[in-house]
Amino acid sequence: MVVALAFVVSLGYWCYYHFDHFHFHVTRAYAHIxxxxxxxxxxxxxxxxxxxxxxxxxxxxxxxxxxxxxxPHSSYNLAVGHLQGLTEDLQPGEAQKLIEHAARQGVPEASDMMDSSCVWGDCEQ
Structure with missing residues (x-):
């Protein structure tokens, strides 16, 4: 009983005073599943x-x-990361497909990119 109470108090302290750290780990657990x-x-x-x-x-x-x-937002971020040289694991033409997917799903930045950069073939790196 005392151990459980100490655990709850410790968890409460951690959640209250280190919320960003706690939130990151909870979010990461959900991401892993x-x-x-x-x-x-x-x-x-x-x-x-x-x-x-x-x-x-x-x-x-x-x-x-x-x-x-x-x-959709991750699709856009992955494509932009590829275009900026942060990742090289995309196949040729995949960046444009990711941007098109994001634009169809309503990501405004992707729509803007489709109307400007992708029209000139700058999404094909």
Whole structure:
């Protein structure tokens, strides 16, 4: 009983005073079981270095997992990461397909890119 109470108090302390760290680990647990929004959030954290050290290759890995399941923002981020040289694991023409998917799903940045850069073939690196 005392051990359980100490655990609950410790967990409460950790959640309250280290919320970003707690949130990252809970989100990462969901990402590992295949939740696409969690995978996207973990990718964002690694990309921008919020609560973790910046790691672009790790970010692209998580964006790839979510994009493979159809997540539109992750599809866009993976394509843009490829165009910026952050990842090289896309097949020729895959970046444009990812951007088109994101645009069809309502991602405004992807629509803008389709109307500007992709018209001139700049999405085919």
């Amino acid at each position: 295949g939740h696409t929004e969690a995978q996207h959030l973990i990718g964002q954290r690694y990309l921008h270095g919020r609560g973790v050290e910046k790691d672009h290759s790790e970010a692209m890995k998580w964006f790839r997992k979510a994009a493979d399941q159809g997540h």
